[in-house]
Amino acid sequence: MFDSILKLFSPSNSQCVFCHAQKKNNKGMFGLCDLCTQSIPWIRSVECQKCGRYEKCYDCIKRKEVYFEVNRSAVQYSDEMREWLARYKYRGDESLLPLLIEMLRFPCESLIQALSRPKKQFDCITYIPLSPERLAERGFNQAEQLAQGIGKLYGIPVIPLLVRVLHSGKQSYKTRGQRLSDLQHVFKYRDNSTLELKGDTPLNIILVDDVYTTGSTLNQASSSIRKHLNAQVYGLTWAR
Incomplete structure (x- = not known):
């Protein structure tokens, strides 16, 4: 495939x-x-079936509560991929956005195929929100742009389900413990009447972010969604 x-x-x-x-x-x-x-260091096969890591994942072993079903990523977060993302994310080179979206096809196909086996489908795509401060600084939300691109490719509605209520520093510079502490109450569910519920049947939701590091962000965001919705959340990230 x-x-x-x-x-x-x-x-x-x-x-x-x-x-x-x-x-x-x-x-x-x-x-x-x-x-x-x-x-490009593609993730062609995964060792950790939960987070999609290409080698043994000690973060998943340590995590006591997991609120997402699985995560799948396109590439390993190598020095080269870090530079690619930095040019788009921090230097505002949005000409790279179509490239990053196309690269997400492979992990997205993996999620779609896994879900469709019992004849299910995804109900919507959502994304990790930025704080107002970070959004004003950057001018755009990279996770939202990636989600919108994937939504157009697959005809899945993109619905913002979360808001970020606390402004935390850049997660890439923090330890695992600091990440967990910072993200405890950072996301709040955003009431959205456009999301059609299915009675007792769980919704299937793709949650998009650019990079999966320890999984703390994805896990806390998934928890916030599931506190308000009967849903199964699947992570889709560009790099792992």
Whole structure:
């Protein structure tokens, strides 16, 4: 499945969308040159079936309460992928957004196929919200943009279900304990009448974020959703 999805995307533009080098041929995927294509550390198989990590996950072993069903990610969060995301997320290069969305197809297909086996489907996509302070600083919410892109690709409605009520510092600079403490009460459910309930049948919801590190953000956000909805929450993240 992985390779068949990749073959769909090989734009013929002569310039690489990331490094802007002239492409010698059209073998690179997603408008990338061969070198940039080869640098992508795809997660082709997972060791931890819960969080989608490509090796043993001690965060999942330590976690006592888990509120999401599974998480799946497109790539390992290598130094190269960190730079790709930084250019889009922190330097505002939104020309990379279509590339990141297309890269999310593989983990999204994995979630859809797993859910469809008992003939179920996803009811909506939501995303991790930013605090007003962070949104004003950055100008956009990267998780929301990724969610909107996936929603358009698969025809699944995107509904904001959460608000961030506390402004915490950047999670990437914090220890696991600090993350857990910071995120205890950071998300609040956002009442939304556009979400159609199914009686006693749980809703199936995709929750999008850019990076899964320890899973604390995804877990707390899933908990906030499930306190108000009869739902099963599935994480979809670009990097792991």
